[in-house]
Amino acid sequence: MAKRAERPGDPAKLIGLLWRPTEAVSRSGLTPKVITRAAIALADQEGIDALTIRRVAGDLGVSTMALYPYIAGRSELLELMLDAVAAEVYAHTTPPAQAGQWRTRIEHIAQANWDHHMAHPWTVDIAAGRPVPGPGVSGKYETELSALDGLGLSDIEMDQTLTAILGLVSNAARETISLRRIRQESSLTDTQWWESVGPSLGKAMAGASYPVARRVAASLGEATGLATDPEGAFRFGLGMLMDGLGTLIGARGRHTL
Amino acid sequence: MAKRAERPGDPAKLIGLLWRPTEAVSRSGLTPKVITRAAIALADQEGIDALTIRRVAGDLGVSTMALYPYIAGRSELLELMLDAVAAEVYAHTTPPAQAGQWRTRIEHIAQANWDHHMAHPWTVDIAAGRPVPGPGVSGKYETELSALDGLGLSDIEMDQTLTAILGLVSNAARETISLRRIRQESSLTDTQWWESVGPSLGKAMAGASYPVARRVAASLGEATGLATDPEGAFRFGLGMLMDGLGTLIGARGRHTL
């Protein structure tokens, strides 16, 4: 974990980059969009740790410092990347009719975000600070809120419901992705890992006893072959959340409709 | 983001460190526990980026390389830290009676985990891979599953429900913490940030129109003064989740009880 001397990032400059990126092509062919595209391709293929300014510049065939006038710095580049992929989340998708079942609309949102995280795994590595004030993120937010509009929720409840749904998705995605990475790096399969850990763990745990945990872990292992099943947890959790939302909407409906 | 040459980490060695750490005190006074404690103190105060092997060694007054025989490497140290703080989550807490309301028990779990993340903000920065096979994490898991036991859920449903609850908590915690960090670093207050972003954003967005997003953002701004309210979303989401769980348990109760 290097110090990396990262600057906070200038919001006004960022707005310009997000909404009115320079289209003018200089002698090297660099533009904010070209750089952002190269950075996304790199992060998709090799992960966030491989995403260094030096590497992106190398991939584009220019010196490291050539990028700075176009992207301001690393944190701005990350925001440009997030906004660019956010614009694609619902691009290749036909949304369910607004007149139909709200459960279908919510499942559509959850699935699109799940697919999004799987297509761009680095999205789960970037800590969301203040919202990215760009066209991609704004359009995504508009699409998602619209699916929750007209159910009888207050504006704030709409935002909170959406946050809860997306939180469930990104949490499961984060765990799934980091499990996947560890599997790749460790060169141990899950079975091998358990074989390596199991016996010493059994001996080490000899004194202590965790009756419920032991029972649940055994059931999980039988059913999934794993000690943890983030995607299953996400689908189950989403179902419960929608059941709760149904109760809330239903109760209001009796009063207000 | 440096390459950092991080090794995957040896599971068998880790088990030993977690369950039977060397108590023998060498001439420097180093033990796994002493090192882990120093690392936690550093991460609590200065964050995960400040947690370097070099810094921990410096704080302990030894050379960098003196730590390696005791902790194996950085990734093992992180797991030792996670297990140590996991053991503290319910330590200073009186759990609600198992005979009482299950909602109370779930709220207690959620609150304890929220407090835990706030006390040790670096816990949201560490990607959970395979579960940490230590006494702290195992004890925490046992406590939490016990609170969900006997409700009529299957073992797998118990695990998935718990994952959903903890996911909601850690997601809200992660957003709250990274917002807090950005506020500290940027030296711009939220109001100043909006004043800096607002006008240029208004001009930039002139063409596009996001009617629902605009309305919801305005309501959020009025109510909370913020563009995002992770903690509110977490409490609202947890309520919905528990409503859904209640429906599920109730429906089964009618059949099975």
Added chain:
DNA sequence: ACCTGAACACCGTTCAAGT
């Protein structure tokens, strides 16, 4: 047996210099 220090192959960003 335990600890140290140099070396390796990296970071993001600055600044002055080149074309």
Added chain:
DNA sequence: ACCTGAACACCGTTCAAGT
């Protein structure tokens, strides 16, 4: 106007050497 290269102050981990 646009791009380059050296420099700064860092990383985790290796290995051989010291006490």
